[in-house]
Amino acid sequence: xxxxxxPTLPDDGPPRHSxxxxxxxxxxxxxxxxxxxxxxxxxxxxxxxxxxxxEWLFVRANFSATTAAECRASGGACWAFIAxxxxxxxxxxxxxxxxxxxxxxxxxxxxxxxxSCLRRFWKPWLGLLWAAALTVVAILMWGGIFGLQxxxxxxxxxxxxxxxxxxxxxxxxxxxxxxxxxGRRSHMPAVKAICVVYxxxxxxxPLISLLFMSSVMLxxxxxxxxxxxxxxxxxxxxxxFTAAYIAETVRGGLQAIPKGxxxxxxxxxxxxxxxxxxxxxxxxxxxxxxxxxxIFISLFKDTSLVVIIGIFDLTQAAKTAVADxxxxxxxxxxxxxxxxxxxxxxxxxxxxxxxxxxxxxxxxQR
Amino acid sequence: MAExxxxxENVNKWYGQFHVLRNINLDVSLGERIVVCGPSGSGKSTMIxxxxxxxxxxxxxxxxxxxxxxxxxxxxxxxxxxxxxxFQHFNLFPHLTVLENLTLGPVWxxxxxxxEAEADAMKYLERVRIKEQALKYPGQLSGGQQQRVxxxxxxxxxxxxxxxxxxxxxxDPEMVKEVLDVxxxxxxxxxxxxxxxxxxxxxxxxxxxxxxxxxQGEIIEENTPDEFFDxxxxxxxxxxxxxxxx
Numbered sequence: 038x039x040x041x042x043x044p045t046l047p048d049d050g051p052p053r054h055s056x057x058x059x060x061x062x063x064x065x066x067x068x069x070x071x072x073x074x075x076x077x078x079x080x081x082x083x084x085x086x087x088x089x090x091x092e093w094l095f096v097r098a099n100f101s102a103t104t105a106a107e108c109r110a111s112g113g114a115c116w117a118f119i120a121x122x123x124x125x126x127x128x129x130x131x132x133x134x135x136x137x138x139x140x141x142x143x144x145x146x147x148x149x150x151x152x153s154c155l156r157r158f159w160k161p162w163l164g165l166l167w168a169a170a171l172t173v174v175a176i177l178m179w180g181g182i183f184g185l186q187x188x189x190x191x192x193x194x195x196x197x198x199x200x201x202x203x204x205x206x207x208x209x210x211x212x213x214x215x216x217x218x219x220g221r222r223s224h225m226p227a228v229k230a231i232c233v234v235y236x237x238x239x240x241x242x243p244l245i246s247l248l249f250m251s252s253v254m255l256x257x258x259x260x261x262x263x264x265x266x267x268x269x270x271x272x273x274x275x276x277x278f279t280a281a282y283i284a285e286t287v288r289g290g291l292q293a294i295p296k297g298x299x300x301x302x303x304x305x306x307x308x309x310x311x312x313x314x315x316x317x318x319x320x321x322x323x324x325x326x327x328x329x330x331x332i333f334i335s336l337f338k339d340t341s342l343v344v345i346i347g348i349f350d351l352t353q354a355a356k357t358a359v360a361d362x363x364x365x366x367x368x369x370x371x372x373x374x375x376x377x378x379x380x381x382x383x384x385x386x387x388x389x390x391x392x393x394x395x396x397x398x399x400x401x402q403r
Numbered sequence: 404m405a406e407x408x409x410x411x412e413n414v415n416k417w418y419g420q421f422h423v424l425r426n427i428n429l430d431v432s433l434g435e436r437i438v439v440c441g442p443s444g445s446g447k448s449t450m451i452x453x454x455x456x457x458x459x460x461x462x463x464x465x466x467x468x469x470x471x472x473x474x475x476x477x478x479x480x481x482x483x484x485x486x487x488x489x490f491q492h493f494n495l496f497p498h499l500t501v502l503e504n505l506t507l508g509p510v511w512x513x514x515x516x517x518x519e520a521e522a523d524a525m526k527y528l529e530r531v532r533i534k535e536q537a538l539k540y541p542g543q544l545s546g547g548q549q550q551r552v553x554x555x556x557x558x559x560x561x562x563x564x565x566x567x568x569x570x571x572x573x574x575d576p577e578m579v580k581e582v583l584d585v586x587x588x589x590x591x592x593x594x595x596x597x598x599x600x601x602x603x604x605x606x607x608x609x610x611x612x613x614x615x616x617x618x619q620g621e622i623i624e625e626n627t628p629d630e631f632f633d634x635x636x637x638x639x640x641x642x643x644x645x646x647x648x649x
Contacts, residue, residue: 297490297492297493297494298494298496300457300488300490300494301490301494301495301496302496303455303456303457303483304455304457304483304486304487304488304490304494304557305483305507305508305512305556305560306480306481306483306484306508306512306560307507307508307511307512308480311511311512315507315511316496316507319498320496320497320498323498397498
């Protein structure tokens with residue numbers, strides 16, 4: 038007789054009240070008296086808030102008014118204000134007839150960033166692509182050749198400026214931060230001391246004061262008649278600030294790498310830089326993707342602080358639009374509008390980092 | 404006997420105040436197979452790790468293949484190219500596939516063309532009987548498989564000397580044999596100079612030309628395996644053997 042290997046008891050499913058919708062409700066929303074109370078309370082709040090919000094945002098909103106008074110009369114959101122002012126908010130005081138140029142520049146910049154995120158573009162010619170894209174952006178923004186009117190960067194503003202500050206901020210702060218992190222772990226005392234002092238000094242100062250210093254103090258140290266552009270100074274301040282934070286985050290990743298990895302690399306005769314490049318940094322950076330992306334997102338939003346030294350970024354442009362006497366009182370709409378723009382970019386960065394984390398998973402559990 | 408490929412003269416090392424290596428004198432000739440054993444903390448791992456400068460000795464001289472180990476980084480890297488090492492915890496690179504682990508050294512250190520290095524790597528993977536895993540990541544392999552990959556990784560550098568630092572002590576019992584078989588094969592098929600820290604006495608009897616017993620940072624006794632196991636001289640050796648051969 039063949040051995041009977043099937044279970045002796047019949048195959049019943051799990052109890053009905055523990056699966057499906059009812060099971061989920063019991064587990065997640067009504068698992069205790071307190072949780073039931075909280076569920077009811079939150080449901081009541083949502084019922085109060087959501088209809089009112091929808092009514093203000095869409096139902097009673099005015100999309101087509103030509104004057105502020107007409108808009109105010111409808112009692113909802115005044116999207117006509119955004120329709121009227123969107124070019125000021127997006128492009129600042131860039132000459133009105135030339136605003137296709139910053140628009141195109143933004144598109145080029147976003148396109149090349151998206152390309153850099155896709156693995157199939159991770160080829161040596163990506164560097165060339167960037168060089169070409171940046172040249173195009175510079176030509177579009179400044180002009181002065183190909184019959185384009187010259188626009189000095191005092192008049193740049195809005196979204197392209199925010200994108201430029203963030204892109205260059207990340208592009209330069211990241212390698213600089215890596216070097217600082219490696220320097221801080223160096224066995225050479227001088228290198229280590231310089232990196233520690235730099236990191237601690239910068240981290241001890243708010244970005245706002247760095248921006249002030251770069252705009253007010255730096256010119257005092259430069260020789261007479263020699264000046265660095267205001268935008269460039271702000272950019273440098275952002276890079277210096279972010280690099281210090283990146284350095285500390287990356288250092289955390291470096292410390293998470295077991296000693297055995299260094300020894301394994303040593304035993305093959307790899308040089309210090311080969312070890313870092315091929316073995317240590319790829320693993321360390323993978324560990325710190327979440328905090329690193331957090332820093333990048335902060336940087337993107339912190340670019341709005343440049344308003345305090347009179348640079349016309351997206352936030353400052355919105356403030357200017359709100360200040361128009363003919364359209365007074367629509368600040369909610371203006372800030373919602375730029376809020377959505379900031380959110381789209383930051384959320385995309387966040388989603389991409391999650392994708393990257395999954396992609397780099399090699400099934401190694403330590 | 405051929406001339407010494409490794410020579411250690413009066414080597415001393417301290418961890419803080421703790422004297423880990425005391426007056427180590429050791430000559431290893433080309434092609435010789437040595438097993439180093441001794442109780443935990445006796446300095447045996449430290450001794451072989453000094454040979455490729457994973458640890459720094461503080462006194463005495465170590466000469467590997469005619470080159471003395473000093474602070475000169477170029478010399479250290481040159482010696483490491485000639486000395487392969489297999490670790491207790493494998494130390495494979497988890498973010499690279501098995502094949503990439505194997506070709507990293509040849510391509511970046513020996514500057515060999517990638518295709519050639521890969522062909523060579525496959526040859527060594529076949530030798531350690533693990534060719535079909537070439538495109539997996541180390542994390543997807545068992546401990547025994549990982550250690551065999553680690554051995555293949557060292558062999559890809561065509562080293563003159565192989566150091567084994569307790570290669571089987573982190574493995575589950577059923578995987579020890581597959582790794583030892585590879586090591587025995589390596590000893591029998593090639594004339595590789597091997598230094599192996601291990602407590603696998605069967606392996607020592609089968610392969611070793613000489614067994615070295617260390618205790619408290621000193622070399623207490625050295626002998627052929629048969630003499631060492633059947634006729635130990637010092638009391639410390641006898642005590643140690645009675646503890647491991649139960």
